[in-house]
Amino acid sequence: MSTTAQPPAPTPPTKKTNRLGLELITYRGGKTTLCAGCGHNAITERIIDAYYEMGVNQYKVIKLSGIGCSSKAPAYFLGQSHGFNAVHGRMPAIATGALLANHTLHAIGVSGDGDTASIGMGQFVHLMRRNLPMIYVIENNGVYGLTKGQFSATADVGSKLKTGVVNELPPIDCCILAIQLGATFVARSFSGDKQQLHAIMKAAIAHNGLSLIDIISPCVTFNDHTGSTKSYMYMKDHEEPVHEIGFIPYFENIDVEYEPGSTTQVKMHDGSVLRLKKLERDFDPTDRMRAMTTIEEANGKGEVLTGVLYINTEKQNFIEMLNLVDEPLGTLPLERTRPGPEVLDAVMEELR
Numbered sequence: 001m002s003t004t005a006q007p008p009a010p011t012p013p014t015k016k017t018n019r020l021g022l023e024l025i026t027y028r029g030g031k032t033t034l035c036a037g038c039g040h041n042a043i044t045e046r047i048i049d050a051y052y053e054m055g056v057n058q059y060k061v062i063k064l065s066g067i068g069c070s071s072k073a074p075a076y077f078l079g080q081s082h083g084f085n086a087v088h089g090r091m092p093a094i095a096t097g098a099l100l101a102n103h104t105l106h107a108i109g110v111s112g113d114g115d116t117a118s119i120g121m122g123q124f125v126h127l128m129r130r131n132l133p134m135i136y137v138i139e140n141n142g143v144y145g146l147t148k149g150q151f152s153a154t155a156d157v158g159s160k161l162k163t164g165v166v167n168e169l170p171p172i173d174c175c176i177l178a179i180q181l182g183a184t185f186v187a188r189s190f191s192g193d194k195q196q197l198h199a200i201m202k203a204a205i206a207h208n209g210l211s212l213i214d215i216i217s218p219c220v221t222f223n224d225h226t227g228s229t230k231s232y233m234y235m236k237d238h239e240e241p242v243h244e245i246g247f248i249p250y251f252e253n254i255d256v257e258y259e260p261g262s263t264t265q266v267k268m269h270d271g272s273v274l275r276l277k278k279l280e281r282d283f284d285p286t287d288r289m290r291a292m293t294t295i296e297e298a299n300g301k302g303e304v305l306t307g308v309l310y311i312n313t314e315k316q317n318f319i320e321m322l323n324l325v326d327e328p329l330g331t332l333p334l335e336r337t338r339p340g341p342e343v344l345d346a347v348m349e350e351l352r
């Protein structure tokens with residue numbers, strides 16, 4: 001029998017977990033069926049990272065979408081959350097109904113530029129106007145990817161399809177529209193800007209109102225060539241971040257040094273802090289009118305302004321405005337939702 005001492009067994013590396021004790025992998029969904037290199041896949045990764053880092057309880061999340069390659073994305077993240085893949089352009093109505101039935105849920109919608117700015121425009125504008133507390137992501141590639149690359153309503157004037165067709169209609173800027181109509185967190189980013197998009201996603205999770213995030217997300221199959229203004233190359237040359245974004249969730253130590261003169265500090269609803277450090281231009285994301293004109297001016301110069309373009313943490317959201325009871329409406333018993341015969345008799349009496 002050997003008497004040689006055995007070396008201690010190596011301790012297995014401890015797995016990294018979030019504040020709920022969950023690993024990143026648990027925030028994933030099914031395997032993507034989108035094209036390799038599609039910007040939408042990169043956005044999915046940022047959503048997974050953000051929900052993991054924020055320690056969101058997946059069982060309290062509802063994922064919503066319309067129709068399009070982009071609208072398939074919710075199948076690829078938060079595999080344990082509720083989901084509803086709606087009709088083309090009709091996700092806002094489903095989201096509104098779902099949150100009215102249960103306002104304790106956290107909602108994230110993923111849409112495309114076609115799903116939002118063409119067929120879905122009628123629903124989109126009312127969602128913005130209502131400031132429904134949810135995240136609304138537009139995966140914006142300037143084309144209808146799923147139906148083989150026709151121009152969408154966000155395509156820029158002069159942008160060229162592979163076939164040589166040039167777009168002559170002016171684009172709809174969903175960020176300007178959202179700010180004008182009443183959304184309270186409006187951001188633009190680029191699927192290739194990992195750091196910025198990550199910070200924006202986390203801040204949007206903390207926001208207590210409508211968070212509209214318009215993300216330029218190149219379609220590698222139909223709109224990533226020379227002449228397109230929604231390609232990786234174009235965005236590399238034309239993206240203009242307005243600030244450096246720092247986001248400190250409420251459950252982390254907030255006492256980090258910052259330069260007050262050049263940094264706008266916004267306290268979010270849940271106690272998290274958003275720090276926006278100015279870059280070249282003087283941009284104040286709390287000034288609604290200036291935000292709209294600055295985006296418009298940049299558009300005129302062919303620049304794509306990115307960052308948190310507008311934020312308002314004071315305005316009531318739709319659920320608060322309706323003064324709903326605390327419990328989800330969907331869980332109320334019949335006796336609290338159906339008026340009794342005496343109430344109906346009184347109404348009938350009034351109409352007599």
Ligand SMILES: Cc1ncc(C[n+]2csc(CCOP(=O)(O)OP(=O)(O)O)c2C)c(N)n1
Pocket residue numbers: 067068069070071088111112113114115116119139141143144145146147152
């Ligand atoms: C009512 C209806 N009209 C038209 C279509 C066809 N259709 C499916 S996806 C789509 C556009 C998708 O474009 P977008 O929302 O930009 O998503 P992407 O595929 O580019 O991510 C269209 C027109 C449909 N499915 N339903």
Ligand code: SF4
Pocket residue numbers: 033034035037038039040069070141145146218219220221222
């Ligand atoms: S067709 Fe375009 S938008 Fe659709 S998955 Fe492929 S690259 Fe993405």
Ligand SMILES: [Mg+2]
Pocket residue numbers: 068112113114139140141142143144145152
């Ligand atoms: Mg599209």
